[in-house]
Amino acid sequence: GPLEEVSIPFYFGWFLLSSVQDKVRCTSMDFLKTLDTLEAFKKHMIDFTGKAEKEVDLEQYFEAKGTLHCTTKFCDYGKAEGAKEYALKPTVKDFYGSTFELSLSALFVTPRTVGARVSLTEEQLLLWPDDAEKEAASVVPAAASLPLGSRAHVTLGCAEGVEPVQTGLDLLEILALQQEGQQGELVEEMELGSLTYYGEGRWLLSLREPICAPACFSSFYT
Ligand code: 2AM
Secondary structure (H helix, E strand, O other): HHHHHHHHEEEEEEEEHHHHHHHHHHHHHHHHHHHHOOHHHOOOOOHHHHOOOOOHHHHHHEEEOOEEEEEEEHHHOOOOOOOHHHOHHHHHHHHHOOOOEEEEEEEEOOOEEEEEEEEOOOOOOOOOOOOOOHHHOOOHHHHHHOOOOOEEEEEEEEEEEOHHHHHHHHHHHHHHHHHOOOOOEEEEOOOOOEEEEOOOEEEEEEEEEEEEEEEEEEEHHO
């Protein structure tokens, strides 16, 4: 009935506890600040500016997007495909309100978004929708053949006019290149980890030590 409809949230996800939100934001800012100063980045700056010789301040370039979280299912209050089925899943009900430890294993930057890759455990994958990667196949064709959970991420910022849904697509694009055997260009060993360039403004920093982020599985209504 109509009551059930209203109870479906905008989205479900893991919400990082406030103690770790600051840590993740700081790490991301440090990374952007450092990336901005690298000669290798300057060489490819045109990916971000569209013009040669123009400088970019990455810390200003991206806008933060509210509470840090890793979306599991975007429901759009029941309008998204599979939203109701997801909301009614026993695992979703059972784990609702539970705290998990997410492992943030990489940071990535593109001219559109900056995000953190989340490497999900077997248990966390129980909350991951079966079609999350396939759903992206119209934009990133190779996504359908990537392992379940590949799209899991935390959006850290978006360029002006870019919607956060783009962050997961940018991550899938990088993972698809890796799967096709493109090694990317290992640019530098940074303190935080190794930095690889995948062309077209796509940068990936594999963290030497993944960030352990406690997060509560819950939902968001505007
Ligand atoms: P995000 O997971 O990359 O941050 C509200 O817009 C939240 O739902 C955001 O966190 C956003 O992106 C996510 N979102 C929006 N549209 C989506 C979609 N079509 N598929 C998956 N996630 C979506």
